[in-house]
Amino acid sequence: MPILEVNDLHIYYGMIHALRGISFTVEQGEIVTLLGANGAGKSTTLRAISGLIPKTEGEIIFEGEELGKIPAHQIVGRGLSQVPEGRRIFATLSVEENLLLGAYLRKNKKEIRKDLHYVYKLFPRLLERKNQRGGNLSGGEQQMLAMGRGLISRPKLLLLDEPSMGLAPILVREIFNTIREINQQGTTVLLVEQNAALALDLADRAYVLETGEVSVEGDAKTLAQDSRIRRAYLGA
Amino acid sequence: MEWYALLIQQVINGLALGSVYSLIALGYTMVYGIIKLINFAHGEIYMLGAYFGFYAITVWKLHLAPALIISMALASLLGIVLERIAYKPLRNAPRIAALITAIGASLFLQSAAQFTFGANFKPFPQVIPFKRIALGPAYITNRQLIMFGVALILMVVLHIIVQYTRVGRAMRAVSLDKEAAMLMGINVDRIISFTFALGSSLAAAGGILVGMYYNRIDPYMGMMPGLKGFTAAVLGGIGVIPGAVIGGLIMGTAENLVVAFGSSTFRDAVAFAILILVLLLKPGGLLGKSENEKV
Ligand SMILES: Nc1ncnc2c1ncn2[C@@H]1O[C@H](COP(=O)(O)OP(=O)(O)OP(=O)(O)O)[C@@H](O)[C@H]1O
């Protein structure tokens, strides 16, 4: 059974039909990437999964449970956390406070301390800046903070929305290495990206979204060689 | 009295009264910070808090401290109910709709109080025997000390809640980004309720303290302090908690100085003058967020 199954999902923003019946699955332990141009509907898909926008039609099934009727704030407690597009750091709160908010629903203080430690080990730069305001961090550090904040809830499935956005290539590589590390430690990852080359290199499988529909899907390494993909997304 | 003694006296009076304006301003500013609404019914919660205290003391024969706590608890409930019934349905409506509703809620609570408690004023029971303490060339009364002391304690408690507790962290997160807060698992509705409860309880404490100070309460007693608390919040920078405290103290002091050195006819006009000046000269308020700080 896949950990996440999306079936024939339709989303409207008013009159705009943003998702036109997309379907995909994510298996336990995988990294799956969702590719597509600006406005294809990638963020819309992730926002619908996290309960931030209501669906008109279709199913979102996480670990056998339909998420449709569950309010957004109850979804992270089920083991599904999202690192949103643009990071959405709480700017006037300190780095550590941001991380603690990621652990908002957890009760065991000792476990939370342990996981803070884990995040600081994953991103040592956050430890150096733990008392600094989140809003004063650089873009790359904010991305690390957003990922740490998403991880500290101990998700089974982590949704990442364009973690490479606006970062220098060297930082992007660092972030992608961390995603691999997180995955190797057992977290399933659904990664939305515009940087198709890197995403296909990292992922097991990929889906390509085009104006609200899945146009291509398959094994990531195969798609990286696919001429359509190379022309459209890899600049070849 | 020498002029400097008068000055010191008026500053003492001003800070005591101002500490209550601060309490009221805190409610305005916290609610604004979290749902961007000026809760114009806040002054009525202050008035009802005074009545709750009045009945706790006269009917249940309680002393000041337990009466304060009971009144604060009742006002919290009232604040939660007010938000649920009047504001929550309008959360996604244009802001003007919620603002008009707030004014309606204010009038409704005032009329309800008038109907229930009568339009005439009630003498507030003398729980604390009056005492005057010399302070240099001026005096401070024990009631002023209680007023200032209780306000100070409440502000410290509030500060601790907002800055150092889990729910306070959630409040700050919700005021910055509701969607991101939901992604953290924060129940935004519950945090908004909590914010109303907190603000309402502070207003109720202010109502009792002023009832005790002036020895009287009436159904209209919330109007002017409500307006002054609102002005204090704007003066300090609406949405900024320390700003509300400073704004309240400045308002109280300014009002007393104008009365002492000018004329008492200007007592309430001071608030309007300050409000207009702030809006003209520094609309963000003294401690308001500068543009580059907004994300
Ligand atoms: N809040 C909104 N209101 C109306 N339309 C929206 C809203 N959010 C997104 N859309 C529209 O829905 C479509 C999909 O947007 P979405 O943000 O999901 O794209 P995306 O694939 O994430 O793009 P990008 O790579 O630029 O982030 C676009 O046409 C967009 O204009």
Ligand SMILES: [Mg+2]
């Ligand atoms: Mg997007």
